[in-house]
Amino acid sequence: MKQRSPIVKATSLTLFSSNFSVAQLLTLTVLILGAIVILFPLIVVLRSSFTSPDSSFTLANYQAAWHxxxxxxxxxxxxxxxxxxxxxxxxxxxxxxxxxxxxxxxxxxxxxxxxxxxxxxxxxxxxxxxxxxxxxxxxxxxxxxxxxxxxxxxxxxxxxxxxxxxxxxxxxxxxxxxxxxxxxxxxxxxxxxxxxxxxxxxxxxxxxxxxxxxxxxxxxxxxxxxxxxxxxxxxxxxxxxxxxxxxxxxxxxxxxxxxxxxxxxxxxxxxxxxxxxxx
Missing domain, CATH: 1.10.3720.10 (MetI-like)
Incomplete structure (x- = not known):
């Protein structure tokens, strides 16, 4: 298997560090975790709304709730x-x-x-x-x-x-x-x-x-x-x-x-x- 030369590796690390600093990576991680925390209850609500009593997918809940x-x-x-x-x-x-x-x-x-x-x-x-x-x-x-x-x-x-x-x-x-x-x-x-x-x-x-x-x-x-x-x-x-x-x-x-x-x-x-x- 062909290995990358040290110059290529150094160039990749340099580009990565120039585009994403440690602070930016931490900020991105916090934002992703925050989005997961916020979206998780919404996902649970949506999943429950499409679930029938036998745990299969259904749209009947919406029709019944509307009427x-x-x-x-x-x-x-x-x-x-x-x-x-x-x-x-x-x-x-x-x-x-x-x-x-x-x-x-x-x-x-x-x-x-x-x-x-x-x-x-x-x-x-x-x-x-x-x-x-x-x-x-x-x-x-x-x-x-x-x-x-x-x-x-x-x-x-x-x-x-x-x-x-x-x-x-x-x-x-x-x-x-x-x-x-x-x-x-x-x-x-x-x-x-x-x-x-x-x-x-x-x-x-x-x-x-x-x-x-x-x-x-x-x-x-x-x-x-x-x-x-x-x-x-x-x-x-x-x-x-x-x-x-x-x-x-x-x-x-x-x-x-x-x-x-x-x-x-x-x-x-x-x-x-x-x-x-x-x-």
């Missing part, structure tokens, strides 16, 4: 609520964020700190006064009870404020000299330039509302208002022993948000990376 969970209604309700909350949060966050980024008025920093303080208050602490207000307005057991309580969010306002602050003020001055008013500057210049932040806010809000169980559980009792998470919770109570059926239901409920995130992941990363440029 028994009545996911058509749950998907429609979750989509309506998530889009409603997302649309309102984008509007409120854009308006408030623009005011905090561009307007000068007394108490602006105090308002910003107050908005940031709301991020540490869990919604569960506000559920009683929120429930009383919704009941007083006769909104319990309606879509509005699931949409209005989270129509504005401190995270969204702060996110948009940070992104607006990173946009050069000269662009706004040029538009003002051309005769644009504040509304036109916001809608025709600031918002188009803030597309990554808007997509980031959309993904955060939509996924959060899609996965929310607390509001539907507290503010609704009508079966026709059941969301995906309520369907999953009832599914688990009814079919606790059939793990394959439950795993199939979990996969079904996860597919829409997974597709949505994959579509917007590039803008999502850009939006997160650029919101802390300017204070």
């Amino acid at each position: 028994r969970g009545n996911f058509w209604i749950a998907f429609a309700n979750s989509t309506l609520v998530a889009l409603g909350v997302t649309g309102l949060q984008i509007i409120t966050s854009a308006l408030a964020g623009y005011a905090l980024a561009r307007f000068k008025f007394r108490g602006k920093q105090g308002i910003l700190l107050l908005i940031l303080a709301t991020l540490v208050i869990p919604f569960q602490l506000l559920v009683i006064p929120t429930f009383i207000i919704l009941k007083w307005a006769h909104l319990i057991n309606s879509y509005w009870a699931l949409i209005l309580p989270t129509a504005a969010n401190g995270f969204g306002i702060f996110l948009m404020r940070q992104y607006f602050a990173s946009i050069p003020f000269e662009l706004e001055e040029a538009a003002t000299l051309d005769g644009a008013n504040r509304w036109q500057v916001l809608t025709r210049i600031m918002l188009p330039l803030s597309r990554p932040a808007l997509i980031t806010l959309f993904l955060f809000t939509f996924i959060g509302e899609w996965n929310d169980l607390f509001k539907p559980l507290v503010f609704t009792t009508r079966p026709e208002l059941r969301t995906v998470q309520l369907a999953l919770s009832e599914f688990q109570e009814q079919f606790t022993n059939d793990w394959s059926l439950l795993m199939a239901a979990v996969v079904i409920s996860t597919i829409p948000v997974l597709i949505l995130f994959l579509i917007g992941q590039k803008q999502f990363i850009q939006g997160i990376g650029s919101t802390g440029i300017k204070n």
